[in-house]
Amino acid sequence: EPEVTQTPSHQVTQMGQEVILRCVPISNHLYFYWYRQILGQKVEFLVSFYNNEISEKSEIFDDQFSVERPDGSNFTLKIRSTKLEDSAMYFCASLPDSYGYTFGSGTRLTVV
Amino acid sequence: AQRVTQPEKLLSVFKGAPVELKCNYSYSGSPELFWYVQYSRQRLQLLLRHISRESIKGFTADLNKGETSFHLKKPFAQEEDSAMYYCALSAGGTSYGKLTFGQGTILTVHP
Numbered sequence: 038e039p040e041v042t043q044t045p046s047h048q049v050t051q052m053g054q055e056v057i058l059r060c061v062p063i064s065n066h067l068y069f070y071w072y073r074q075i076l077g078q079k080v081e082f083l084v085s086f087y088n089n090e091i092s093e094k095s096e097i098f099d100d101q102f103s104v105e106r107p108d109g110s111n112f113t114l115k116i117r118s119t120k121l122e123d124s125a126m127y128f129c130a131s132l133p134d135s136y137g138y139t140f141g142s143g144t145r146l147t148v149v
Numbered sequence: 150a151q152r153v154t155q156p157e158k159l160l161s162v163f164k165g166a167p168v169e170l171k172c173n174y175s176y177s178g179s180p181e182l183f184w185y186v187q188y189s190r191q192r193l194q195l196l197l198r199h200i201s202r203e204s205i206k207g208f209t210a211d212l213n214k215g216e217t218s219f220h221l222k223k224p225f226a227q228e229e230d231s232a233m234y235y236c237a238l239s240a241g242g243t244s245y246g247k248l249t250f251g252q253g254t255i256l257t258v259h260p
Contacts, residue, residue, distance in 0.1 A: 068246050080235060081250070085247055128192075143192065
């Protein structure tokens with residue numbers, strides 16, 4: 038069964054540093070998403086991406102965040118200047134043209 | 150704005166007992182409701198969606214629009230059902246695919 042792959046599984050970074058979280062969605066999927074889950078809290082929507090542009094973003098997704106699909110296969114989430122409160126599990130997901138969400142296994146980001 | 154509430158953070162039952170994980174939602178339109186499961190250290194997996202009215206691993210969930218609920222039920226719990234369960238809502242339309250999650254319920258099934 039096809040999977041969404043996320044790398045790295047765990048990233049530790051210093052406050053103020055830039056991080057890039059990588060995702061390889063399922064190849065024939067059209068919609069891509071990032072979610073995050075702060076420890077002990079609910080899974081929260083960050084951003085959706087379709088047709089090479091952001092289709093929706095949440096209030097969390099401020100100017101420090103950006104997404105890209107640089108080469109037609111990878112889907113990246115960049116945080117320009119990390120803050121302590123960015124520490125969370127980040128999930129990538131992809132969707133075909135009908136409901137059938139597939140989530141990646143997540144990247145645990147720890148900002149120190 | 151939509152909201153999903155799972156009132157129980159923790160739920161413990163014994164093997165063979167019935168289990169019900171509660172989910173209530175708030176949304177003015179016609180939502181799509183889902184249940185996702187996360188087993189220990191694994192990814193989120195779709196368990197059920199209300200539009201398909203299916204039964205997966207013995208679990209069922211019925212959308213009750215009058216009570217705005219989508220409770221997950223299983224008549225006889227198994228130890229392997231122990232996991233985190235999330236109820237989620239999708240508003241559809243221009244928010245296609247965007248999910249709003251509840252807080253999650255940790256289900257523990259004791260032998």
